[in-house]
Amino acid sequence: MSRALIQQxxxxxxxxxxxxxxxxxxxxxxxxSVIFFGGDPKRYPETNDxxxxxxxxxxxxxxxxxxxxxxxxxxxxxxxxxxxxxxPALVFLKQGKYLDIMTRIRDWSDYMNDIPxxxxxxxxxxxxxxxxxxxK
Numbered sequence: 001m002s003r004a005l006i007q008q009x010x011x012x013x014x015x016x017x018x019x020x021x022x023x024x025x026x027x028x029x030x031x032x033s034v035i036f037f038g039g040d041p042k043r044y045p046e047t048n049d050x051x052x053x054x055x056x057x058x059x060x061x062x063x064x065x066x067x068x069x070x071x072x073x074x075x076x077x078x079x080x081x082x083x084x085x086x087x088p089a090l091v092f093l094k095q096g097k098y099l100d101i102m103t104r105i106r107d108w109s110d111y112m113n114d115i116p117x118x119x120x121x122x123x124x125x126x127x128x129x130x131x132x133x134x135x136k
Contacts, residue, residue, distance in 0.1 A: 083128025
C-alpha cells in the first residue's frame with residue numbers, strides 16, 4: 001500500500017502538509033488543531049481508514065479545529081514530541097500545546113464522545129515529556 005490515498009485526500013481537502021520546518025509555525029497559529037500522523041499504510045493498514053474519516057470528523061465538528069497532515073519524511077521526528085507508539089495517530093493541540101492523542105481507528109461513537117472532551121481539556125505535557133503536570 002502506498003500513501004496515494006493520504007495524498008489524494010490531503011489534496012482534495014486542501015489540508016496543509018507539515019514538515020519539521022513549518023510544523024511549529026502552523027500549530028502555534030491555530031486555536032485548535034488536529035494533526036494526522038499516518039505512518040506507513042503497509043505496516044499500519046488502519047492509516048487509510050483514519051485518513052478517510054478525517055474529513056467526516058471535520059464536518060462533525062465544524063470550525064472547531066484546523067486539520068493538517070504530517071509529511072511522511074518528518075513523521076518520525078515530529079512524533080517524538082508526543083511519545084506515541086501506535087499508528088496512525090491524531091494529535092490534538094491548542095495553540096500548539098498538547099491536549100491529547102487518539103491512535104488507531106476508533107468507533108464513530110468514540111470520536112463523537114471523546115473529541116469534545118479533548119477540546120475542553122487544558123493543555124498539558126505530552127506523554128513523552130516526563131511527569132504530567134497542569135499548565136496554567
